[in-house]
Amino acid sequence: VISTTLRLTRTKGRAILSFASYYGDHMVLQKEPAGAVVWGYGEPGAVVVVAVSGDGGLVLMKKTAQVKEPSGTWTTILDPMDQGGPYMLTARQGSENVTLRDICFGDVWLCSGQSNMVMTVLQITNASRELAAAAHYPYVRVFAAAPSRSDVELDDLEHIDLPWSIPTNLGHGNFTYFSAVCWLLGRYLYEALRYPVGLVEVAWGGTPIEAWSSPRALQACGSSGSMHFSGPQTPSVLWNAMIHPLLNMTLRGIAWYQGEANAFLHTDQYNCTFPALIADWRQAFHAGSAGQTELLLPFGFVQQSPQNSFARLRWHQTADVGVVPNARMPRTFMAVAMDLCDEHSPYGSIHPQDKQNVAHRLQLGARAVAYGEKNLVFQGPFPTRAVLEVTRALLNITYSQQLVWHRRDMPAFEVCCSSPVSLCRWLPAPMVAVGSHTVTLALGGCGTLVLALRYAWAEWPCEYQSCALYNTQGLPAPPFLLETLRSSSRAGEMELLRLRPSSLLAWGI
Numbered sequence: 406v407i408s409t410t411l412r413l414t415r416t417k418g419r420a421i422l423s424f425a426s427y428y429g430d431h432m433v434l435q436k437e438p439a440g441a442v443v444w445g446y447g448e449p450g451a452v453v454v455v456a457v458s459g460d461g462g463l464v465l466m467k468k469t470a471q472v473k474e475p476s477g478t479w480t481t482i483l484d485p486m487d488q489g490g491p492y493m494l495t496a497r498q499g500s501e502n503v504t505l506r507d508i509c510f511g512d513v514w515l516c517s518g519q520s521n522m523v524m525t526v527l528q529i530t531n532a533s534r535e536l537a538a539a540a541h542y543p544y545v546r547v548f549a550a551a552p553s554r555s556d557v558e559l560d561d562l563e564h565i566d567l568p569w570s571i572p573t574n575l576g577h578g579n580f581t582y583f584s585a586v587c588w589l590l591g592r593y594l595y596e597a598l599r600y601p602v603g604l605v606e607v608a609w610g611g612t613p614i615e616a617w618s619s620p621r622a623l624q625a626c627g628s629s630g631s632m633h634f635s636g637p638q639t640p641s642v643l644w645n646a647m648i649h650p651l652l653n654m655t656l657r658g659i660a661w662y663q664g665e666a667n668a669f670l671h672t673d674q675y676n677c678t679f680p681a682l683i684a685d686w687r688q689a690f691h692a693g694s695a696g697q698t699e700l701l702l703p704f705g706f707v708q709q710s711p712q713n714s715f716a717r718l719r720w721h722q723t724a725d726v727g728v729v730p731n732a733r734m735p736r737t738f739m740a741v742a743m744d745l746c747d748e749h750s751p752y753g754s755i756h757p758q759d760k761q762n763v764a765h766r767l768q769l770g771a772r773a774v775a776y777g778e779k780n781l782v783f784q785g786p787f788p789t790r791a792v793l794e795v796t797r798a799l800l801n802i803t804y805s806q807q808l809v810w811h812r813r814d815m816p817a818f819e820v821c822c823s824s825p826v827s828l829c830r831w832l833p834a835p836m837v838a839v840g841s842h843t844v845t846l847a848l849g850g851c852g853t854l855v856l857a858l859r860y861a862w863a864e865w866p867c868e869y870q871s872c873a874l875y876n877t878q879g880l881p882a883p884p885f886l887l888e889t890l891r892s893s894s895r896a897g898e899m900e901l902l903r904l905r906p907s908s909l910l911a912w913g914i
Contacts, residue, residue: 432569433603435655436510437485444480447472486510488600511601516587518663520610527576539572549582549606555646589764613666615640622685626677652693658703675721703775711746711865727885738770785880791902798848810839817873821857
Protein backbone atom coordinates (compact mmCIF):
# COMPACT_ATOMS: atom_id res chain seq x y z
CA VAL A 406 0.00 0.00 0.00
CA ILE A 407 1.35 3.39 -0.99
CA SER A 408 0.60 6.21 1.40
CA THR A 409 -0.04 9.58 -0.24
CA THR A 410 0.02 11.64 2.92
CA LEU A 411 3.44 13.20 2.12
CA ARG A 412 2.08 15.24 -0.76
CA LEU A 413 1.54 18.33 1.42
CA THR A 414 5.03 18.46 2.90
CA ARG A 415 6.85 21.76 2.52
CA THR A 416 10.45 22.54 1.70
CA LYS A 417 11.91 25.84 2.96
CA GLY A 418 8.43 27.21 3.55
CA ARG A 419 7.15 26.37 0.07
CA ALA A 420 4.66 23.70 -0.88
CA ILE A 421 6.10 20.99 -3.09
CA LEU A 422 4.46 21.01 -6.49
CA SER A 423 2.67 17.73 -7.19
CA PHE A 424 -0.22 16.12 -8.96
CA ALA A 425 -3.07 14.62 -6.92
CA SER A 426 -2.57 11.06 -5.72
CA TYR A 427 -4.23 9.26 -8.62
CA TYR A 428 -2.23 10.89 -11.41
CA GLY A 429 0.91 9.10 -12.51
CA ASP A 430 3.04 7.63 -15.26
CA HIS A 431 1.13 5.27 -17.59
CA MET A 432 -2.28 6.72 -16.72
CA VAL A 433 -5.21 7.09 -19.09
CA LEU A 434 -6.98 10.44 -19.23
CA GLN A 435 -10.47 10.75 -20.70
CA LYS A 436 -10.46 11.50 -24.42
CA GLU A 437 -12.77 13.76 -26.42
CA PRO A 438 -15.52 14.90 -26.49
CA ALA A 439 -14.85 15.55 -22.79
CA GLY A 440 -11.89 17.43 -21.39
CA ALA A 441 -9.79 15.65 -18.77
CA VAL A 442 -9.62 17.35 -15.37
CA VAL A 443 -6.07 17.63 -13.99
CA TRP A 444 -5.35 18.86 -10.48
CA GLY A 445 -2.72 18.88 -7.78
CA TYR A 446 -0.95 20.83 -5.05
CA GLY A 447 1.31 23.89 -4.99
CA GLU A 448 2.18 27.13 -3.23
CA PRO A 449 -1.02 29.07 -2.43
CA GLY A 450 -1.31 32.04 -4.76
CA ALA A 451 1.29 30.72 -7.22
CA VAL A 452 0.52 30.05 -10.88
CA VAL A 453 0.92 26.53 -12.23
CA VAL A 454 1.41 25.91 -15.96
CA VAL A 455 0.25 22.52 -17.19
CA ALA A 456 1.48 21.30 -20.56
CA VAL A 457 0.78 18.27 -22.75
CA SER A 458 3.63 17.38 -25.06
CA GLY A 459 4.37 14.66 -27.56
CA ASP A 460 7.01 12.01 -27.11
CA GLY A 461 9.54 14.21 -28.88
CA GLY A 462 8.91 17.15 -26.57
CA LEU A 463 6.68 19.24 -28.87
CA VAL A 464 4.20 21.14 -26.67
CA LEU A 465 0.64 20.50 -27.89
CA MET A 466 -1.30 22.37 -25.21
CA LYS A 467 -0.73 24.71 -22.28
CA LYS A 468 -3.08 25.61 -19.45
CA THR A 469 -2.58 27.86 -16.44
CA ALA A 470 -4.14 27.56 -13.02
CA GLN A 471 -3.75 29.51 -9.80
CA VAL A 472 -3.15 27.63 -6.57
CA LYS A 473 -6.14 28.28 -4.32
CA GLU A 474 -5.99 29.40 -0.71
CA PRO A 475 -6.11 27.87 1.83
CA SER A 476 -6.36 24.40 0.26
CA GLY A 477 -3.13 24.72 -1.72
CA THR A 478 -4.76 23.01 -4.71
CA TRP A 479 -4.85 23.91 -8.40
CA THR A 480 -7.20 22.56 -11.08
CA THR A 481 -7.38 22.83 -14.84
CA ILE A 482 -9.36 21.20 -17.64
CA LEU A 483 -7.45 20.08 -20.70
CA ASP A 484 -8.82 20.72 -24.15
CA PRO A 485 -10.51 17.58 -25.53
CA MET A 486 -7.88 15.25 -26.97
CA ASP A 487 -8.21 12.49 -29.55
CA GLN A 488 -7.49 8.95 -28.43
CA GLY A 489 -3.88 7.88 -28.45
CA GLY A 490 -0.47 8.39 -26.87
CA PRO A 491 2.06 8.31 -25.40
CA TYR A 492 2.26 11.90 -24.18
CA MET A 493 4.02 13.74 -21.37
CA LEU A 494 2.04 15.79 -18.84
CA THR A 495 4.06 18.48 -17.06
CA ALA A 496 3.14 20.86 -14.25
CA ARG A 497 5.44 23.85 -13.64
CA GLN A 498 5.46 26.34 -10.75
CA GLY A 499 8.32 28.81 -10.95
CA SER A 500 11.49 26.76 -11.18
CA GLU A 501 9.79 23.55 -10.02
CA ASN A 502 8.30 21.05 -12.43
CA VAL A 503 6.82 17.57 -12.29
CA THR A 504 6.45 15.39 -15.40
CA LEU A 505 4.28 12.33 -15.90
CA ARG A 506 5.28 10.07 -18.78
CA ASP A 507 3.60 7.54 -21.03
CA ILE A 508 0.18 9.22 -20.69
CA CYS A 509 -2.60 8.01 -23.00
CA PHE A 510 -5.98 9.45 -23.87
CA GLY A 511 -8.87 7.00 -24.08
CA ASP A 512 -11.89 5.98 -22.00
CA VAL A 513 -11.77 5.79 -18.20
CA TRP A 514 -14.05 3.33 -16.37
CA LEU A 515 -14.52 3.18 -12.59
CA CYS A 516 -15.13 -0.28 -11.09
CA SER A 517 -16.65 -0.49 -7.61
CA GLY A 518 -18.48 -2.84 -5.26
CA GLN A 519 -17.64 -5.63 -2.86
CA SER A 520 -15.81 -8.98 -2.93
CA ASN A 521 -16.94 -10.21 -6.35
CA MET A 522 -15.48 -7.03 -7.80
CA VAL A 523 -12.37 -7.41 -5.63
CA MET A 524 -11.73 -11.03 -6.77
CA THR A 525 -8.49 -10.93 -8.71
CA VAL A 526 -7.47 -12.38 -12.06
CA LEU A 527 -5.44 -14.89 -10.03
CA GLN A 528 -8.64 -16.41 -8.58
CA ILE A 529 -10.78 -17.01 -11.66
CA THR A 530 -11.26 -19.83 -14.15
CA ASN A 531 -8.24 -20.24 -16.47
CA ALA A 532 -6.28 -17.77 -14.33
CA SER A 533 -2.85 -18.64 -15.71
CA ARG A 534 -4.03 -18.16 -19.28
CA GLU A 535 -5.66 -14.82 -18.43
CA LEU A 536 -2.55 -13.59 -16.62
CA ALA A 537 -0.34 -14.53 -19.57
CA ALA A 538 -2.70 -12.85 -22.06
CA ALA A 539 -2.58 -9.54 -20.16
CA ALA A 540 0.84 -8.71 -21.60
CA HIS A 541 -0.81 -8.37 -25.03
CA TYR A 542 -2.89 -5.39 -23.84
CA PRO A 543 -0.40 -2.61 -22.98
CA TYR A 544 -3.02 0.06 -23.71
CA VAL A 545 -5.41 -1.19 -21.06
CA ARG A 546 -4.02 0.54 -17.97
CA VAL A 547 -4.95 -0.25 -14.37
CA PHE A 548 -5.10 1.64 -11.06
CA ALA A 549 -6.37 0.42 -7.67
CA ALA A 550 -7.21 2.51 -4.62
CA ALA A 551 -6.52 0.80 -1.30
CA PRO A 552 -9.48 -0.04 0.95
CA SER A 553 -9.96 3.00 3.16
CA ARG A 554 -12.72 4.54 5.24
CA SER A 555 -13.33 7.96 6.73
CA ASP A 556 -15.96 9.68 8.84
CA VAL A 557 -15.60 12.85 6.78
CA GLU A 558 -15.41 13.50 3.03
CA LEU A 559 -11.81 13.46 1.79
CA ASP A 560 -10.57 15.43 -1.21
CA ASP A 561 -7.83 12.97 -2.21
CA LEU A 562 -7.04 9.30 -1.72
CA GLU A 563 -5.01 8.54 1.39
CA HIS A 564 -3.72 5.13 0.24
CA ILE A 565 -3.16 3.45 -3.14
CA ASP A 566 -2.69 -0.28 -3.74
CA LEU A 567 -1.62 -0.06 -7.37
CA PRO A 568 -0.43 3.16 -9.07
CA TRP A 569 -1.24 3.47 -12.76
CA SER A 570 0.40 0.50 -14.45
CA ILE A 571 0.77 -1.43 -17.66
CA PRO A 572 -0.85 -4.83 -16.93
CA THR A 573 2.27 -6.94 -16.53
CA ASN A 574 1.25 -8.41 -13.16
CA LEU A 575 -2.45 -8.60 -12.34
CA GLY A 576 -2.22 -11.35 -9.71
CA HIS A 577 -1.36 -9.90 -6.30
CA GLY A 578 -3.04 -12.54 -4.13
CA ASN A 579 -6.62 -13.40 -3.27
CA PHE A 580 -9.10 -10.53 -2.90
CA THR A 581 -6.42 -7.85 -3.30
CA TYR A 582 -5.91 -6.40 -6.78
CA PHE A 583 -6.41 -6.28 -9.68
CA SER A 584 -10.15 -6.95 -10.11
CA ALA A 585 -10.88 -9.72 -12.63
CA VAL A 586 -14.29 -8.33 -13.65
CA CYS A 587 -12.83 -4.85 -14.10
CA TRP A 588 -9.82 -6.13 -16.06
CA LEU A 589 -11.86 -8.36 -18.36
CA LEU A 590 -14.45 -5.64 -18.99
CA GLY A 591 -11.66 -3.25 -19.97
CA ARG A 592 -9.94 -5.83 -22.13
CA TYR A 593 -13.14 -6.74 -23.98
CA LEU A 594 -13.93 -3.04 -24.50
CA TYR A 595 -10.43 -2.47 -25.85
CA GLU A 596 -10.93 -5.31 -28.33
CA ALA A 597 -14.08 -3.55 -29.58
CA LEU A 598 -12.81 0.05 -29.41
CA ARG A 599 -9.11 -0.39 -30.32
CA TYR A 600 -7.96 2.61 -28.29
CA PRO A 601 -6.66 3.04 -24.71
CA VAL A 602 -8.88 2.11 -21.76
CA GLY A 603 -8.13 3.15 -18.18
CA LEU A 604 -9.53 1.10 -15.29
CA VAL A 605 -9.88 2.46 -11.76
CA GLU A 606 -10.69 -0.10 -9.05
CA VAL A 607 -12.31 1.14 -5.83
CA ALA A 608 -13.85 -1.84 -4.04
CA TRP A 609 -14.00 -3.48 -0.61
CA GLY A 610 -15.32 -6.95 0.23
CA GLY A 611 -18.28 -7.44 2.55
CA THR A 612 -19.54 -3.87 2.30
CA PRO A 613 -23.20 -2.84 1.95
CA ILE A 614 -24.47 -0.20 -0.44
CA GLU A 615 -25.02 2.20 2.47
CA ALA A 616 -21.24 2.49 2.99
CA TRP A 617 -20.82 3.61 -0.64
CA SER A 618 -23.71 6.08 -0.47
CA SER A 619 -23.43 9.73 0.40
CA PRO A 620 -25.58 11.05 3.26
CA ARG A 621 -27.59 12.87 0.58
CA ALA A 622 -28.40 9.60 -1.21
CA LEU A 623 -29.34 7.84 2.03
CA GLN A 624 -31.66 10.69 3.00
CA ALA A 625 -33.44 10.30 -0.34
CA CYS A 626 -34.47 6.82 0.82
CA GLY A 627 -35.22 7.76 4.41
CA SER A 628 -32.30 5.64 5.60
CA SER A 629 -31.02 6.15 9.10
CA GLY A 630 -27.48 7.31 9.77
CA SER A 631 -26.27 4.51 12.04
CA MET A 632 -28.19 1.44 10.84
CA HIS A 633 -26.29 -0.77 13.32
CA PHE A 634 -23.23 -1.01 11.07
CA SER A 635 -19.61 -0.67 12.11
CA GLY A 636 -16.18 -0.41 10.46
CA PRO A 637 -16.28 -0.37 6.66
CA GLN A 638 -20.00 -1.19 6.79
CA THR A 639 -20.81 2.17 8.41
CA PRO A 640 -22.97 4.40 6.21
CA SER A 641 -21.02 6.75 3.92
CA VAL A 642 -17.51 5.85 5.15
CA LEU A 643 -16.43 4.45 1.77
CA TRP A 644 -18.12 7.26 -0.12
CA ASN A 645 -16.07 9.62 2.04
CA ALA A 646 -12.68 7.93 1.58
CA MET A 647 -12.83 6.17 -1.79
CA ILE A 648 -15.42 7.89 -4.03
CA HIS A 649 -15.47 11.54 -2.95
CA PRO A 650 -11.70 11.91 -3.60
CA LEU A 651 -12.22 10.86 -7.24
CA LEU A 652 -15.07 13.21 -8.13
CA ASN A 653 -12.77 15.52 -10.14
CA MET A 654 -11.89 12.64 -12.45
CA THR A 655 -13.45 12.72 -15.93
CA LEU A 656 -15.10 9.32 -16.50
CA ARG A 657 -16.68 7.42 -19.40
CA GLY A 658 -18.64 4.93 -17.28
CA ILE A 659 -19.04 2.93 -14.06
CA ALA A 660 -19.22 -0.84 -13.46
CA TRP A 661 -20.73 -2.05 -10.16
CA TYR A 662 -20.75 -5.53 -8.59
CA GLN A 663 -22.34 -5.35 -5.15
CA GLY A 664 -25.39 -6.52 -3.25
CA GLU A 665 -24.33 -9.68 -1.44
CA ALA A 666 -24.14 -7.80 1.88
CA ASN A 667 -27.62 -6.36 1.30
CA ALA A 668 -29.16 -9.78 0.76
CA PHE A 669 -29.19 -10.01 4.56
CA LEU A 670 -29.47 -6.36 5.63
CA HIS A 671 -32.02 -3.81 4.43
CA THR A 672 -32.79 -5.93 1.38
CA ASP A 673 -36.15 -4.33 0.73
CA GLN A 674 -34.65 -0.84 0.75
CA TYR A 675 -32.35 -1.75 -2.16
CA ASN A 676 -35.00 -0.81 -4.73
CA CYS A 677 -34.48 2.74 -3.45
CA THR A 678 -30.88 2.83 -2.24
CA PHE A 679 -29.45 1.49 -5.52
CA PRO A 680 -31.21 3.91 -7.92
CA ALA A 681 -30.45 6.69 -5.42
CA LEU A 682 -26.72 5.83 -5.41
CA ILE A 683 -26.64 5.82 -9.22
CA ALA A 684 -28.35 9.21 -9.48
CA ASP A 685 -26.20 10.70 -6.71
CA TRP A 686 -22.87 9.45 -8.11
CA ARG A 687 -23.80 10.80 -11.53
CA GLN A 688 -24.61 14.24 -10.17
CA ALA A 689 -21.47 14.27 -8.02
CA PHE A 690 -19.06 13.20 -10.80
CA HIS A 691 -20.68 15.67 -13.19
CA ALA A 692 -20.33 18.54 -10.72
CA GLY A 693 -16.85 17.50 -9.55
CA SER A 694 -15.52 17.49 -13.11
CA ALA A 695 -17.11 20.87 -13.92
CA GLY A 696 -19.49 19.16 -16.32
CA GLN A 697 -16.89 17.10 -18.19
CA THR A 698 -18.28 13.76 -16.93
CA GLU A 699 -21.71 13.54 -18.53
CA LEU A 700 -24.73 13.85 -16.26
CA LEU A 701 -26.26 10.54 -17.38
CA LEU A 702 -23.00 8.66 -16.94
CA PRO A 703 -23.43 5.06 -18.20
CA PHE A 704 -23.73 2.72 -15.22
CA GLY A 705 -23.49 -1.05 -15.56
CA PHE A 706 -23.96 -3.66 -12.87
CA VAL A 707 -24.04 -7.40 -12.26
CA GLN A 708 -27.28 -9.00 -11.16
CA GLN A 709 -26.48 -11.46 -8.40
CA SER A 710 -25.63 -15.10 -9.05
CA PRO A 711 -27.24 -17.99 -7.09
CA GLN A 712 -27.09 -17.74 -3.30
CA ASN A 713 -29.42 -17.68 -0.32
CA SER A 714 -31.79 -14.70 -0.05
CA PHE A 715 -30.83 -13.40 -3.49
CA ALA A 716 -34.18 -13.78 -5.31
CA ARG A 717 -35.66 -10.63 -3.77
CA LEU A 718 -32.39 -8.75 -4.13
CA ARG A 719 -32.18 -9.51 -7.88
CA TRP A 720 -35.60 -7.95 -8.36
CA HIS A 721 -34.68 -4.89 -6.29
CA GLN A 722 -31.49 -4.45 -8.34
CA THR A 723 -33.76 -3.46 -11.24
CA ALA A 724 -35.88 -1.10 -9.06
CA ASP A 725 -38.62 -3.76 -9.20
CA VAL A 726 -39.00 -3.57 -12.99
CA GLY A 727 -37.09 -6.66 -14.12
CA VAL A 728 -35.07 -5.09 -16.94
CA VAL A 729 -32.88 -2.03 -17.39
CA PRO A 730 -32.66 0.65 -18.62
CA ASN A 731 -36.01 1.71 -17.17
CA ALA A 732 -37.64 4.97 -16.03
CA ARG A 733 -36.08 4.82 -12.56
CA MET A 734 -32.69 3.65 -13.85
CA PRO A 735 -32.03 5.37 -17.19
CA ARG A 736 -28.83 4.66 -19.16
CA THR A 737 -27.99 1.59 -17.10
CA PHE A 738 -27.15 -1.94 -18.22
CA MET A 739 -27.14 -5.26 -16.40
CA ALA A 740 -25.24 -8.54 -16.68
CA VAL A 741 -27.56 -11.34 -15.56
CA ALA A 742 -25.48 -13.89 -13.64
CA MET A 743 -28.04 -16.23 -12.07
CA ASP A 744 -26.85 -19.04 -14.39
CA LEU A 745 -23.15 -18.54 -13.59
CA CYS A 746 -23.21 -20.45 -10.31
CA ASP A 747 -20.19 -22.20 -8.86
CA GLU A 748 -21.14 -24.54 -6.03
CA HIS A 749 -17.59 -25.83 -5.65
CA SER A 750 -15.68 -22.55 -5.86
CA PRO A 751 -12.67 -22.70 -3.49
CA TYR A 752 -13.71 -19.23 -2.31
CA GLY A 753 -17.28 -20.30 -1.47
CA SER A 754 -20.28 -20.48 -3.78
CA ILE A 755 -20.91 -16.76 -3.20
CA HIS A 756 -17.72 -16.14 -5.22
CA PRO A 757 -18.14 -17.88 -8.62
CA GLN A 758 -14.93 -18.23 -10.62
CA ASP A 759 -16.41 -17.65 -14.08
CA LYS A 760 -15.85 -13.92 -14.35
CA GLN A 761 -15.30 -14.10 -18.12
CA ASN A 762 -19.00 -14.52 -18.90
CA VAL A 763 -19.88 -11.84 -16.35
CA ALA A 764 -17.54 -9.37 -18.05
CA HIS A 765 -18.69 -10.44 -21.52
CA ARG A 766 -22.31 -9.67 -20.65
CA LEU A 767 -21.29 -6.37 -19.07
CA GLN A 768 -19.35 -5.25 -22.14
CA LEU A 769 -22.32 -6.04 -24.40
CA GLY A 770 -24.38 -3.64 -22.28
CA ALA A 771 -21.60 -1.05 -22.31
CA ARG A 772 -21.30 -1.19 -26.08
CA ALA A 773 -25.05 -0.82 -26.53
CA VAL A 774 -25.86 1.73 -23.81
CA ALA A 775 -22.63 3.72 -23.39
CA TYR A 776 -21.36 3.57 -26.96
CA GLY A 777 -24.69 3.40 -28.83
CA GLU A 778 -23.79 0.35 -30.89
CA LYS A 779 -26.90 -0.34 -32.96
CA ASN A 780 -28.57 -3.74 -33.30
CA LEU A 781 -26.41 -5.24 -30.56
CA VAL A 782 -28.41 -7.62 -28.36
CA PHE A 783 -27.20 -7.06 -24.80
CA GLN A 784 -29.89 -8.61 -22.63
CA GLY A 785 -32.02 -11.71 -22.57
CA PRO A 786 -35.69 -12.09 -23.55
CA PHE A 787 -38.46 -10.55 -21.43
CA PRO A 788 -42.28 -11.05 -21.56
CA THR A 789 -44.34 -8.49 -23.44
CA ARG A 790 -47.87 -9.92 -23.07
CA ALA A 791 -49.89 -12.98 -22.02
CA VAL A 792 -53.01 -14.61 -23.40
CA LEU A 793 -55.19 -16.84 -21.23
CA GLU A 794 -56.87 -19.84 -22.87
CA VAL A 795 -59.79 -20.06 -20.49
CA THR A 796 -61.24 -23.52 -21.20
CA ARG A 797 -57.87 -25.25 -21.56
CA ALA A 798 -56.35 -23.48 -18.52
CA LEU A 799 -53.25 -22.49 -20.46
CA LEU A 800 -51.27 -19.28 -20.34
CA ASN A 801 -49.41 -18.21 -23.49
CA ILE A 802 -46.58 -15.73 -22.81
CA THR A 803 -45.07 -13.74 -25.66
CA TYR A 804 -41.41 -12.75 -25.36
CA SER A 805 -39.45 -9.86 -26.84
CA GLN A 806 -36.84 -12.09 -28.52
CA GLN A 807 -36.47 -15.48 -30.13
CA LEU A 808 -36.24 -18.14 -27.45
CA VAL A 809 -33.92 -21.08 -26.91
CA TRP A 810 -35.31 -23.68 -24.51
CA HIS A 811 -32.36 -25.13 -22.56
CA ARG A 812 -34.12 -27.12 -19.85
CA ARG A 813 -37.54 -28.67 -20.37
CA ASP A 814 -37.74 -30.29 -16.94
CA MET A 815 -37.24 -27.18 -14.80
CA PRO A 816 -39.96 -25.75 -12.55
CA ALA A 817 -39.02 -22.26 -13.72
CA PHE A 818 -42.47 -20.59 -13.78
CA GLU A 819 -44.92 -20.12 -10.93
CA VAL A 820 -48.35 -18.52 -10.85
CA CYS A 821 -50.05 -16.76 -7.98
CA CYS A 822 -53.53 -18.25 -7.62
CA SER A 823 -56.47 -16.71 -5.87
CA SER A 824 -58.17 -19.02 -3.39
CA PRO A 825 -60.91 -18.70 -0.77
CA VAL A 826 -58.37 -18.96 2.04
CA SER A 827 -55.61 -16.66 0.74
CA LEU A 828 -55.06 -13.88 -1.73
CA CYS A 829 -52.04 -15.58 -3.23
CA ARG A 830 -50.91 -19.18 -3.40
CA TRP A 831 -47.83 -19.80 -5.54
CA LEU A 832 -48.04 -22.97 -7.62
CA PRO A 833 -45.70 -24.40 -10.27
CA ALA A 834 -46.79 -23.73 -13.85
CA PRO A 835 -45.04 -26.31 -16.06
CA MET A 836 -43.92 -25.34 -19.55
CA VAL A 837 -45.84 -27.50 -22.03
CA ALA A 838 -44.57 -25.84 -25.22
CA VAL A 839 -42.01 -23.29 -26.33
CA GLY A 840 -42.28 -21.59 -29.71
CA SER A 841 -39.93 -19.13 -31.35
CA HIS A 842 -41.25 -16.25 -29.20
CA THR A 843 -43.83 -17.90 -26.95
CA VAL A 844 -44.02 -20.09 -23.87
CA THR A 845 -47.18 -22.02 -22.98
CA LEU A 846 -47.78 -22.79 -19.31
CA ALA A 847 -50.21 -25.30 -17.82
CA LEU A 848 -52.10 -23.62 -14.98
CA GLY A 849 -53.25 -26.90 -13.43
CA GLY A 850 -54.82 -26.42 -10.02
CA CYS A 851 -54.84 -22.65 -10.45
CA GLY A 852 -57.61 -22.63 -13.05
CA THR A 853 -57.94 -19.18 -14.52
CA LEU A 854 -57.64 -17.17 -11.32
CA VAL A 855 -54.07 -16.07 -12.09
CA LEU A 856 -53.10 -12.89 -10.26
CA ALA A 857 -49.37 -12.85 -10.88
CA LEU A 858 -46.59 -14.68 -12.65
CA ARG A 859 -42.94 -15.16 -11.76
CA TYR A 860 -39.92 -16.75 -13.41
CA ALA A 861 -36.66 -18.10 -11.96
CA TRP A 862 -37.76 -16.89 -8.54
CA ALA A 863 -35.45 -19.06 -6.45
CA GLU A 864 -32.25 -18.65 -4.49
CA TRP A 865 -30.55 -21.08 -6.90
CA PRO A 866 -32.66 -20.82 -10.08
CA CYS A 867 -30.59 -23.17 -12.24
CA GLU A 868 -27.30 -24.95 -12.64
CA TYR A 869 -24.34 -23.56 -14.58
CA GLN A 870 -25.50 -22.09 -17.91
CA SER A 871 -28.62 -24.24 -17.67
CA CYS A 872 -31.55 -21.94 -16.95
CA ALA A 873 -34.79 -22.69 -18.80
CA LEU A 874 -34.81 -19.84 -21.33
CA TYR A 875 -32.13 -18.01 -23.31
CA ASN A 876 -32.00 -16.01 -26.50
CA THR A 877 -30.12 -17.08 -29.62
CA GLN A 878 -27.05 -15.12 -28.42
CA GLY A 879 -26.84 -17.26 -25.27
CA LEU A 880 -28.08 -14.59 -22.85
CA PRO A 881 -30.45 -15.83 -20.13
CA ALA A 882 -33.96 -14.51 -19.67
CA PRO A 883 -33.85 -12.49 -16.43
CA PRO A 884 -36.05 -13.30 -13.43
CA PHE A 885 -39.31 -11.41 -13.08
CA LEU A 886 -42.43 -10.86 -10.97
CA LEU A 887 -45.37 -9.57 -13.01
CA GLU A 888 -48.98 -8.86 -12.15
CA THR A 889 -51.53 -10.17 -14.63
CA LEU A 890 -54.18 -7.54 -15.18
CA ARG A 891 -57.52 -8.36 -16.76
CA SER A 892 -58.27 -6.40 -19.91
CA SER A 893 -61.43 -5.88 -21.94
CA SER A 894 -59.78 -7.63 -24.86
CA ARG A 895 -61.48 -11.02 -24.98
CA ALA A 896 -62.36 -13.06 -28.05
CA GLY A 897 -64.19 -16.29 -27.30
CA GLU A 898 -62.04 -18.36 -25.00
CA MET A 899 -58.98 -16.11 -25.34
CA GLU A 900 -58.39 -13.33 -22.82
CA LEU A 901 -55.51 -10.87 -23.12
CA LEU A 902 -53.73 -10.20 -19.83
CA ARG A 903 -51.64 -7.08 -19.39
CA LEU A 904 -48.36 -7.65 -17.55
CA ARG A 905 -46.76 -5.11 -15.26
CA PRO A 906 -43.93 -5.25 -12.72
CA SER A 907 -45.07 -5.79 -9.16
CA SER A 908 -43.90 -5.11 -5.65
CA LEU A 909 -43.02 -8.00 -3.37
CA LEU A 910 -45.34 -6.86 -0.62
CA ALA A 911 -48.40 -7.28 -2.83
CA TRP A 912 -47.85 -11.04 -2.92
CA GLY A 913 -46.43 -11.62 0.53
CA ILE A 914 -42.90 -12.39 -0.68
